[in-house]
Amino acid sequence: MVNYEEEWSRLDLSKVQDRGSKKWVSMMLPEHVKMLRDFNVTIKKVPCPNLNEFDYEAIQEQIELAMKRNVEIKIIRWRNGELLYNQGAIQWIDLTKRTIELEDPFSSFELLLDEIVDATIME
Known part of the structure; x- marks a missing residue:
């Protein structure tokens, strides 16, 4: 019988390297990538403060x-x-x-x- 707790304790997850967002970019159309970049620019904008x-x-x-x-x-x-x-x-x-x-x-x-x-x- 396999003891799963021992298996998990021997597993070193620090060596796992995730590709991050690269794995999703290949499935996206260039139009979607451009829209996401434009969206990131617009959400960083600050409205003009109203001064009296x-x-x-x-x-x-x-x-x-x-x-x-x-x-x-x-x-x-x-x-x-x-x-x-x-x-x-x-x-x-x-x-x-x-x-x-x-x-x-x-x-x-x-x-x-x-x-x-x-x-x-x-x-």
């Missing part, structure tokens, strides 16, 4: 204070369903182009004022 007048005032105060003190600021921007994070010191603000030049230790870049959804001083 008080939120805009708080962002403006943080930006002004960071520029006066010449300290680093963390800015969160929303673009095309994605939240982008930037941190650095504000060099200048151009109200005609509606941009901010932010300088971090590696480079400097321009941010659009209309994309900013949050600003926090880093002290």
Whole structure:
């Protein structure tokens, strides 16, 4: 008579290598694969936050204070369903182009004022 408990105890499952999703891809049509990739992109998108007048005032105060003190600021921007994070010191603000030049230790870049959804001083 076979003792199954002894058989299971001798079985080493750590050496079993599963092929993961590869085994299912061969049964899928290219249209299905494309639809799944598009779906993964769409579910990662974040809706645009609705900011009111008080939120805009708080962002403006943080930006002004960071520029006066010449300290680093963390800015969160929303673009095309994605939240982008930037941190650095504000060099200048151009109200005609509606941009901010932010300088971090590696480079400097321009941010659009209309994309900013949050600003926090880093002290």
